[in-house]
Structures are given as C-alpha cells and as structure tokens.
C-alpha cells in the first residue's frame with residue numbers, strides 16, 4: 225500500500241473578492257488542495273468561515289504553515305504577500321493586475337529564491353491568444369495594431385493587465401499597439417486585438433463569460449508550482 229501525500233496547503237490572499245470567492249469554492253471541490261488560510265484587507269467579523277480560518281492583511285505574519293499562496297488582490301496588497309512568501313520560502317501564484325515597475329522588479333528578485341507564477345490572465349484561451357498575437361504581428365509588418373478591452377464597472381485598472389500583456393506580445397512581433405478600454409455592467413472580460421491593413425482587417429478575440437476559468441487556471445498552476453525550483457513561470461510552462 226502506498227501513502228497518500230497530504231493535500232497541498234493553500235493560502236488565498238484577496239479571499240473576500242470576486243476571484244477569491246471563486247477560488248475558495250473551486251478549491252473546495254479538489255482532493256489535492258486544502259485551503260488553510262484566507263486573507264482579506266479588513267478584519268472579518270467571523271474568524272472561521274466554513275472551517276477555513278480568515279485573517280486580516282495586518283495579521284499576515286501569524287498565518288499557519290502553507291505550501292503555496294494564491295493572490296488575487298490589489299496592487300496595494302501585493303508587496304506584503306510577496307514578502308511573506310519569500311520569508312517562508314513558499315511559492316506564489318499571483319493574478320493581481322495594475323502592479324507597477326518596482327513591483328515587477330521585486331517579483332524578478334524574489335524568483336531567485338522561490339517559484340513564482342504572476343500572470344495577468346490564467347485562462348487557457350488567453351495563454352494561446354498571447355502566442356497568436358505575436359505570430360500575427362510578425363506576419364503583418366506595417367499594419368496598425370489596436371487592443372480593445374471591456375470589463376465590469378468595478379474594475380479599477382485600465383488598460384487591463386491582459387491587454388498590456390497582449391501588447392507586449394504584439395511588441396515582440398514588431399507591432400506598436402494602441403489601447404482602448406470600456407467599463408460596462410458585469411462584463412467578465414473581453415479582449416480584441418485588431419490588425420488593420422489597407423482594405424482588410426484581422427481580429428483575434430477572447431471572451432471570458434465566467435471567472436471560474438481564471439480560478440481553475442490559478443489552482444492548476446498552484447498545484448504544479450509546488451514541485452518546481454525557484455524561478456518565474458508562465459501559465460503555458462505549467463500546462464499539462
């Protein structure tokens with residue numbers, strides 16, 4: 225008889241948010257992961273919810289042992305969760321967008337000591353779209369490149385993180401992208417990359433209709449990251 229390895233212990237940072245709630249629900253459906261701590265910015269009135277201990281961001285230093293942290297919060301909360309993972313020597317999966325250049329540099333430094341997967345979009349479709357955009361930009365030199373993104377009215381950053389990553393991919397293919405953003409209703413997330421030539425146009429589109437796709441992707445990446453050496457990983461590096 226072989227021993228069953230214990231479920232991977234997960235900390236969720238940004239647990240009260242739209243993404244945090246999806247992560248808690250979907251993690252609860254998996255046998256290989258168990259959530260040992262949920263962190264919100266403000267102190268919750270109830271300390272244990274559905275058997276999961278909740279902590280405020282100010283209490284981060286006192287959270288129990290974990291194997292991997294998953295962060296979907298805001299840029300103001302990002303430095304502290306990164307510092308916690310570095311100090312505990314634990315991997316970090318982060319989908320927080322809107323982080324600045326200094327925070328990107330801190331990520332790169334941290335990758336010398338812990339495994340890290342920071343991505344602006346954890347869906348499979350956008351991982352593929354990133355590659356398609358780079359190839360299209362290479363194949364269509366001189367065409368205009370425009371990235372149009374639409375999101376729900378609560379989204380704070382613009383252009384979206386995904387749009388900026390698509391722009392980096394287009395840039396690697398030689399294009400100079402322009403951006404346009406729309407905030408309306410409850411749109412989960414839509415991105416169109418439009419290449420326009422003379423008399424013709426190519427459009428590459430991704431529409432997210434349910435944020436579970438991001439949460440599932442992040443949980444999958446977390447389950448793979450725990451076995452990796454320190455370094456920065458992309459979503460596509462960790463796909464099966």
Ligand SMILES: NC(=O)C1=CN([C@@H]2O[C@H](COP(=O)(O)OP(=O)(O)OC[C@H]3O[C@@H](n4cnc5c(N)ncnc54)[C@H](OP(=O)(O)O)[C@@H]3O)[C@@H](O)[C@H]2O)C=CC1
Pocket residue numbers: 237238239240241242243244263264265266281296297298299300301302318319320321322343344345346347385435438
């Ligand atoms: N990479 C991807 O695939 C995706 C990325 N995102 C990104 O994930 C992030 C969260 O999105 P969403 O869930 O919609 O946002 P919400 O506003 O719904 O949730 C934000 C969460 O972060 C917490 N938080 C805010 N500020 C701090 C802080 N200073 N310290 C600690 N925690 C903090 C909030 O706690 P409290 O409730 O107590 O204020 C809340 O739990 C955004 O950056 C968004 O762009 C979203 C979807 C997919």
Ligand SMILES: O=C(O)C1=N[C@H](C(=O)O)C[C@H](O)C1
Pocket residue numbers: 321344345375379383384385386387412413414
């Ligand atoms: O805030 C959101 O909702 C989303 N944010 C990410 C982004 O900024 O690209 C990913 C997704 O589009 C949803």
